[in-house]
C-alpha cells in the first residue's frame with residue numbers, strides 16, 4: 395500500500411510535466427496554423443527544426459500538380475502557366491532581388507507595391523522576409539552564418555530546407571528597416587497569403603468565364619488554377635531555388651569572390667538573368683547581372699524597357715573598371 399502511494403506521488407510531477415508539454419504542443423500547433431494566414435505568428439516556443447503543420451501548404455502545392463490528370467490540358471491553361479512563370483520570375487528577380495535586396499534602381503511607391511504584390515503571388519514569402527534573408531546571404535556568403543550555403547549544409551538545404559525551418563521563419567527586421575517603414579509593405583509581408591489567394595481566385599474566375607463564353611477554349615476554373623498556379627508555382631519555386639543551390643556549385647568563376655558563386659548560362663536563361671551569380675556576388679548593387687553584352691539578362695532588358703516609360707529610374711550601371719576588365723578577357 396505504502397509502495398503504491400509513493401509511486402503515485404512520484405508520478406504526479408511527471409504527469410504535470412507531460413500536461414504542460416501537451417499544452418505547449420497545442421499552442422505550437424495553433425501558432426503553426428495561424429502562420430498560414432499571419433506571418434507575425436509567434437513560433438518562439440516551438441524548438442523543433444520543422445513544423446510539419448506550418449509547412450504542409452508547401453507540400454500540398456507540390457501534390458496538387460497531380461490534379462492535372464483530373465483537369466486535363468488546354469492551350470490557354472498552358473499559356474497561363476508560362477506567362478505567370480515569366481511575370482512572377484521577373485517580379486522576384488528584378489524587384490524582390492535587385493530592388494528590395496540591393497536597391498539597384500528606383501521606382502515610385504505605387505509601383506514598388508505593385509511589383510511587391512506580383513512577387514508575393516509567387517508564394518515565396520513577403521518582400522521584406524525575402525530581401526532581409528538575402529541581405530544576410532550576401533553579408534556572410536558561404537560562411538556558417540549564411541542561411542543557405544550548400545557548402546556547410548548541403549545542396550538540399552540550400553535549395554529549400556533552409557526556409558522551411560522555424561529558425562528562418564521570421565523576417566529579419568534589423569536588416570530591412572529601409573523598406574519596413576512602408577506600412578503597405580509590412581502589411582503584404584505579414585499577410586503574404588493574400589497575394590497568391592488573389593491569383594488563385596482570378597484564375598478560377600477567368601477559367602469559368604472562358605468555359606461559359608467560349609466553348610472552344612476547353613478550359614475550366616479548376617484547370618486554370620492547376621496550370622496557372624499549381625504547376626507554374628512549383629516550376630517557379632525550383633527555378634528560383636537553383637540560384638541558392640546550383641549557382642554556388644556549378645559554373646565559371648570570373649571573379650575570385652570570397653564565396654563559391656558561379657556564372658551559369660543555363661541558370662541565367664531559366665531565371666531571367668540571375669544565373670550570372672558570380673558577377674552578382676562580385677558587384678551586387680548594379681541593376682544588371684550579365685556584365686558582358688553576350689551574358690543574357692532578360693530581367694535587365696525588361697527593366698530598361700520600364701525605364702523608357704518612367705516606371706523605374708536610376709538603374710545602377712556596371713562600373714567602368716569592371717567593363718574594362720571584361721574587355722580584357724578577349
Ligand SMILES: [Zn+2]
Pocket residue numbers: 531535637638642655671675
Ligand atoms: Zn549567392
Ligand SMILES: [Zn+2]
Pocket residue numbers: 491495496528532674678
Ligand atoms: Zn543578391
